[in-house]
Amino acid sequence: MRFTRNCPWNKCLFCRTFKNNRFEKRSVEEIKKDIDSIRKIRDEIVALSWEKGFGGAINDNFLNIITSTYFYNEYFASIAIWLYSGGRNVFIQDADSLVMKPGDFIEALSYLKEQFPSIERITSYARSRTIAKRFTVDDLVRMREAGLTRLHIGLETGSNLLLKYMNKGVTKEEHIDCAQKVKESGIELSEYVILGLGGKRWWKEHVSETSDTLNRINPAFIRFRTLKVLRGMPLYQKVESGDFTILHEEEVLVEEKSIIERLEGITSHIKSDHIFNLLQEVDGKLPEDKDHLLSVINDFFALTEEQRLVYRYGRMTGMYESTSDLQDKYTYARIKKAIREIEEKEPGSIERTLSLLLENYT
Numbered sequence: 001m002r003f004t005r006n007c008p009w010n011k012c013l014f015c016r017t018f019k020n021n022r023f024e025k026r027s028v029e030e031i032k033k034d035i036d037s038i039r040k041i042r043d044e045i046v047a048l049s050w051e052k053g054f055g056g057a058i059n060d061n062f063l064n065i066i067t068s069t070y071f072y073n074e075y076f077a078s079i080a081i082w083l084y085s086g087g088r089n090v091f092i093q094d095a096d097s098l099v100m101k102p103g104d105f106i107e108a109l110s111y112l113k114e115q116f117p118s119i120e121r122i123t124s125y126a127r128s129r130t131i132a133k134r135f136t137v138d139d140l141v142r143m144r145e146a147g148l149t150r151l152h153i154g155l156e157t158g159s160n161l162l163l164k165y166m167n168k169g170v171t172k173e174e175h176i177d178c179a180q181k182v183k184e185s186g187i188e189l190s191e192y193v194i195l196g197l198g199g200k201r202w203w204k205e206h207v208s209e210t211s212d213t214l215n216r217i218n219p220a221f222i223r224f225r226t227l228k229v230l231r232g233m234p235l236y237q238k239v240e241s242g243d244f245t246i247l248h249e250e251e252v253l254v255e256e257k258s259i260i261e262r263l264e265g266i267t268s269h270i271k272s273d274h275i276f277n278l279l280q281e282v283d284g285k286l287p288e289d290k291d292h293l294l295s296v297i298n299d300f301f302a303l304t305e306e307q308r309l310v311y312r313y314g315r316m317t318g319m320y321e322s323t324s325d326l327q328d329k330y331t332y333a334r335i336k337k338a339i340r341e342i343e344e345k346e347p348g349s350i351e352r353t354l355s356l357l358l359e360n361y362t
Helices: 028-051 060-068 074-084 102-115 128-134 137-146 160-165 172-185 199-217 234-241 249-261 290-301 305-316 323-327 329-345 350-361
Strands: 089-092 121-126 148-156 188-195 221-226 269-271
Touching: 028 074, 028 102, 060 074, 102 121, 102 137, 121 128, 128 148, 128 172, 137 148, 137 172, 148 172, 148 199, 160 199, 172 188, 172 199, 188 199, 188 249, 199 249, 221 249, 249 290, 290 305, 290 323, 305 323, 305 329, 305 350, 323 329, 329 350
Parallel strands: 089 121, 121 148, 148 188, 188 221, 221 269
Antiparallel strands: none
16 A cells, blocks of 8 residues: 655665656545555455355465456456455555554554454565654554554664765664664564675674664564665665775675674564575574574584575576475575576676675565
8 A cells, every 4th residue: 555655755775666657645545545445355355265166265276367357457456366365464654654643543453453353464664763853652643553464674783984875864863762762662574685785895883883882772583685676776876986885795695694693682573584685595484593593694604615606596597495495406406507597697696696696686
């Protein structure tokens, strides 16, 4: 569900998602019309299930009819898939929907829950500065009571130096203030951290300040994302000029390990669920899984240089999901051959090839 369009800040150097798009607040009436349209399509889907002999159920066979027939458009199909998954979870878009007036946001949430009683979890993105400067704990409590269960916040880094350099528009102190309000309200908090954001010059600053901030926040989730500098990002110009030097993937893992080592006294779930992350297996709950999280990274560095390169190529081509996939000798041989052919054509070009492969995921 889109409660707002694009990003009200839209100045971060490391982001290109909403560049050249104007931010818009949608009216409550417009949002309600969307909800009404979804409800109408839901009713049509259930009626069609009865018509096709499925008794109103949205099961595998019925879903196959919807997704394999050109007659049904993408909206119809996406709502059918949502119902198939239970119709329980909703994500509020875009980048900072809490920039809406609290009363408007609550009215829209309440209407959504009223029309779809099956909904159990409603999640939204939000900016720390928005919450720190504009919201009281009571505002957030009312949002929770209206149905908001989780907020995703882009912490990115705890370093004020880097927050300023990246033009994030927020301070470490505002990040912490925001987190304290969200947690006090009873809303689940998920914080995103960008690995590699300090580059070669400030990676130690990034590690120390980010781990300190996370220890002070103790969010429900810490979600790691790896920095990829692509054309269209303002940060790309900093790289081109030599002002910012990107970390190698293995240096990023050293940074990730250093952050995890410094996390103490917190009970967060750590998630690495993104294609840009080299090791998605870095997944577990603190403090009980801390040794496991670190062992995943240590095990990677225990591989031979060839194995690490083969794995990196396998991850970027979608052939590998975890380091255990290296045991597949046939796939390993295929990847090794592909790397050899790339290097024979142009010695030393494999790193550039891996970088280009990443652009397929953006």
